Amino acid sequence: MTTPPATIPTEPVPTATTAPEATGSSPTLWGHIALALTWLDAANPRTDHETAMRLMKVSEECGEAVAAYIGMTGQNPRKGFTHTLDDLSGELCDVAISALVALATLxxxxxxxxxxxxxxxxxxxxxxxTLLENAHV
Known part of the structure; x- marks a missing residue:
């Protein structure tokens, strides 16, 4: 097994389990990311392979968002309308969450x-x- 580059932490940073996110109250974005990272690190310790898998997860979620859009628009005549705006919105949230988990891993x-x-x-x-000012909106 190769040693991960020094810039990629291989040891998880401890996270308190008494945070509001861990007790069932409404989570914050970064609280959710911290809990997801803690859970992932416990299940799959940070190795080169695990870091790569977390990066690939972003692409997987992007694909699911694209599939939801295709299903929402009925683009595939064989399948018809299979998804809703809520489905697509959820998939886009998963893209954002997986990207932030990958960022937190790195x-x-x-x-x-x-x-x-x-x-x-x-x-x-x-x-x-500047772009907005130049757009004359």
Whole structure:
């Protein structure tokens, strides 16, 4: 077995099980990601293979979203209308969740992933504002 690169944490970061997300109250996005990461790390410790599988899960979920869209629009005449907007919305949520779990796997934990995402959004935001101003909306 090869040693993972130093930039990919191989040890899960402990997460409190007394968080509101663990006790059944309404979860926050990042609380949910932290719990999912803790559960995945317990079931499948972080190895090169597991990291790759978590990245591939994002593509799998994208495929499910595409299938739901095809089913919602009835694009496949053999199958007809098989999905609803709610089905598609759920699949898109699964895409976002799997992407954030993959990000948290690569960065070490949900808090660090949130920090990375916030920094990324901060870098992109000025350009988006400029594009919107130039669009004359």
């Amino acid at each position: 960065t070490g934990d949900a808090h660090t992933a949130e920090t990375h995402l916030t920094a990324h959004l901060s870098r992109r935001y000025p350009r988006l504002v």
